[in-house]
Amino acid sequence: MALNKERRIGRHAVLLLLSDESEGELERLRQLDWIGCKGKVGSMEAHKVVAAIETAAKKNGIIQPDLYRESHALYHAIMEALHGVTRGQVQLGSVHRTVGLTFAVLRGNPYENAQEGDWIAVSLYGTIGAPVKGSEHEAIGLGVNHI
Template structure:
């Protein structure tokens, strides 16, 4: 199974994982040369989602305070966010809220292939809908960019 565990798949599985499976995914990712992080964010304000993921990436050492690295994480979040919003970028201003689990994975695009440099993947998974309990549905998004 490990041979088929590329960057985006690890990020997606980590975001979707239960507490029991999370440890195994962290171990597989580390064995393949990836750095991983999983967190949570919820908001009606998209800037809080971007800030939560970017802050976690910096705090956990997944990106440095360099333009190209911050640019890579920003665009990975933007791609994943665009996917969960189905191309309609907006939450609170259109009365939508989200509760998300996010994962950040950094490493080679394909395990062991460092000739292509490092890449960063962001997966978002959770619920989106009207800010009323029970008026939401599942969403998932993935963004991958070179560092």
């Protein structure tokens, strides 16, 4: 059950997120039989961030919407990534803060053995702070979960 160094899904999700050449990065990841997408979301409500990422993952065929285990795995990866961005307190508007984030979602098998199955990674990067322009700072988060 060795984790292949070249197939670290969390690392690749962060690299995709920060890449200025997302299409080239996605094409390279497709050669590993992985699928991913990238998008943006801004909100004062955490559930809107979750919804935007879930919608992008479904629209891009990363998860099958009719399989609960896939939606559930994605949800946990999103929440783990949000914990990083919000420093452990997944609250936004209720404590007067907002986020402007770029996100990446990546699905694939990070192991040498194909029977290990797919994992999903969600990476978030952007700003968080008071809902006043100029009162924000950078933040990043990563969540990885098995499907």
